[in-house]
Amino acid sequence: MSMKVSPKVMLGLIVLFLLGAWAFMRFGVGKTPVGPGSGMGVEVKVMQVVQRDTPLLYEFTGKVTSKNEVKIMSKVAGNIVAKMVNGGDAVSKGQPLFRIDNKQYLSSINAARSTLVKSQATLRNTERDVERYRALAAVDGVARQTLDSYVAQAEEQAATVEENRASLQRAIEDEQDTLIVSPVDGRIDIKDLGVGQFVTAGSTTLATVSALDPIWVQFSISENEYIKLARLGQGTLSGYFSDGVKLMLSDGSQYPVPGKIEQIDNGIGDATGTMTVKASFDNPQRFLVPGMFAKITAQGGIRSGAILIPQRAVKELLxxxxVMVVTSEGKAESRKVKMGDRVGNLWIVESGLTPNESVVVEGIDKVKQGTPLKITLMALEDLMK
Structure with a gap:
């Protein structure tokens, strides 16, 4: 059995449907209002601008280098017959490293000693003749010229004795030099020579020993950085660095011993446009080794009431x-800002933000001007996780 719907009822239903649709579109009936923390916007993480007194830190990328790198060379020639260390070993000053074959030098000592003894005997005999002729000359028993000849001969032989004594000393020193010792405390490299290899006096490098305590960290600063830091140091770079520097290792940890600037180049390099600086650090545990990369961190005063935001909240373009600021309606607003110095993973804002505002830290690439936001608040401590 079918029911008939009158035209009036049908018209009323259509009117009610249209009114409902208009109300939904006009007033958002059934919608959840969009605002901070609402579920209808783009999900982002937001942090309120930080304002606090901030130490200004300057970072420079550096490289650990040996303060004293010594090439070990032999003063005598010969084959290496003994090796007391291995490449990479830590060595101390005076520690034996290599032994050169000393047989020929022992023979030279014996020969030099024999020559010296012979010359000494000859001198003693001549000195006895001088005494006899001097006694005869006193009673006119011999010509004065004969005495003078023997005196001159004795003086010449005395000089020969001294020359032979020096030759013996040289032979002894040459034999002593067949034992090669380390001139400094440090670490020997792995390019050292081995037993059996021939060494030429004064030219063959047996090994290189790098002094490790103290040790240098070498880094460069640009001309603009030099101008800024020299002003902070009342006209000199050494004045700025006088309070010491810190060393940050490549894994993010801080080396526990502060350092000091020891050498500053006398000018800006023409090719690089930078100035080379060397900082010295005590290294008693030999933890720092040449070739390590590190960061030098130095403090340059306190910035009172600095406004800080995370570096990842900043977009750079041309x-x-x-930055993307969160409006009171919970929407994104693009804001041009002027940035100052970096402080760790934060950035000082020179202008464009106030302490009461919040910026998008994560999800910044997903939003644009006017985008509704679903906000998750972050604390400063969350950046360190």
Missing amino acids: DETF
Whole structure:
């Protein structure tokens, strides 16, 4: 049995449907209002701008180098017959490293000693003749010229004795030099020579020993950095660095011993446009080794009431910097800002933000001007996780 719907009822239903649709579109009936923390916007993480007194830190990338790198060379020639260390070993000053074959030098000592003894005997005999002729000359028993000849002969033989004594000393020193010792405390490299290899006096490098305590960290600063730091140091770079520097290792940890600037280049390099600086660090445990990369961190005063935001909240475009600020309606607003110095993973804002505002830290690439946001608040401590 079919029911008939009157035209009036049908018209009323259509009117009610249209009114409902208009109300839904006009007033958002059934919608959840969009605002901070609402579920209808783009999910982002937001942090309120930080304002606090901030130490200004300057970082420079450096490289650990040996303060004293010594090439070990032999003063005598010969084959290596003994090796007391291995490449990479830590060595101390005076520690034996190599032994050169000393047989020929022992023979030279014996020969030099024999020559010296013979010359000494000859001198003693001549000196006795001088005494006899001097006694005869006193009673006119011999010509004065004969005495003078023997005196001159004795003086010449005395000089020969001294020359032979020096030759013996040289032979002894040459034999002593067949034992090669380390001139400094440090670590020997792995390019050292082995037993059986021939060494030429004064030219063959047996090994290189790098002094490790103290040790240098070498880094470069640009001309603009030099100008800024020299001003902070009242006109000199050494004045700025006088309070010491810190060393950050490549894994992010801080070396426990502060360092000091020991050498500053006398000018800006023409090719690099930078100035080379060397900082010295005590290294009693030999933890720092040449070739390690590290960061030198130095403090340059306190910035009172600095406004800080995370570096990852900043977008750079054509030499300009922007952030996404959260409006009171919970929407994204692109804001041009001027940035100052970096402080760790934060960035000082020179202008464009106030302490009461919040910026998008994560999800910045997903939003644009006017995008509704679903906000998750972050604390400063969350950046360290």
